[in-house]
Amino acid sequence: MVLGKEQRVIVPIIKVVGDFCNLRCSYCFYHGQDQSSLHVMDDKLLGNFLNQYMTLFTGKLTFIWHGGEPLLAGLPFFEKIVLLQNQFHREHQKIRNLIQTNGTLINKDWALFFKAHNFRVGISLDGNRKSHNRFRMNETGAGSFDQVIRGIGILREYGLEPGFIQTVTSDNIDNVEEDFNFFANDLKIKKWGINVYCNSDGDNKAMLNQDVSNTEFTWYLKEYIKLWLDKDSEKLLIREIDNFFTGALKKKPSSCSFNGSCVYHFCLDYDGKIYPCDRSSNHPDLLLGDLSKQTLLEVLTGSKRVEYINNVTQLPSNCLDCKWKAVCNNGCSMLRVGGITGKDYYCETRKAIFEYVEKLIQKYINLAERQGGEKHERIECH
């Protein structure tokens, strides 16, 4: 079922400038695409999309503005977005805007805009200077660390605290402690997520031998959990740790790559083409439709999307008797071996970390009970 009774909002990820970017990060999904040509979504398409989307959906609407580097669309473009959202706003709609940026172009004007319109900002930062500059470079090959740190400083100057995404590769995996300390102690970041590099297609020649193996990623996450426990802060949120703990507690994890909400997203590219996700936006075989030729409703209810949903949600046979099935959902569809119907590349890691975390929780419960502390009667472990 594509749009059943339980269906509410399908979240759009909008690539306002296509693949265009001022950086040339070696591991980028769009590495090998044309990242040098400026394409900005035209006003007509933007207005058409927002009008249709805000007519189709009601309630709490999330817009994820993405790239390439979305700030390259320019501030007037984003001012137009806010204007159009206000124009098409209907009763009972609440809007939240999220933007993911590399942070290098942030200045006072952007900070004031984000503040004024309550945009939540996500920044890509791989860790300390050494880890970040390894693969996040500009066109001349120079690392972007200083520019990003400068951008973060400007946001904070205006009272904005961004979230962060760190990408882990084989080359920076040994820098785990330094990177954790950099985030938690030096930058005093309260929340970040970990993306892991895996190019199962092997089509990115700039990242040969950079895939993180299951053994490496399992080790890495365990190290992270130990560092997180050592830090011992109730307020420190690391997306992956949060997902594993929540899942081990038989609660619904928050991330799309754990909770099965992957199919409730779509990606609108600058030219009107619609894909399931920004990660799949350069995969012609996963193209769902084209807003310049079809209505949004036609695309979202179309046969291509039905086929995609069926393929993504049909779990491989080895998932069926896995105790973590309901809190794993076979991971990110773009990290599956052999395509979206395959098994999650990090299946082994996920099982190992769920088991590890489950034992930690049990240890905590036992200790709390022994100490006569707060009872956690509602906590149930697998």
Add this chain to the structure above:
Amino acid sequence: MKGLNAIKGILERSKNQPDVNTSVTSSKWNDHGDWDDSGSWADWEDGGEPFDDWIDQE
């Protein structure tokens, strides 16, 4: 045992999460690097009207 506060924090937060078998259609966090932590996730998920107009159109 180190990390009691960290685990306590995550246990508290998990109370606001839906049970594992709850059908969800959105993510408080997603893997695109963006997230929102205003209000509880459950509060966000429960908002809005069911999209009845779209029922069984296929």
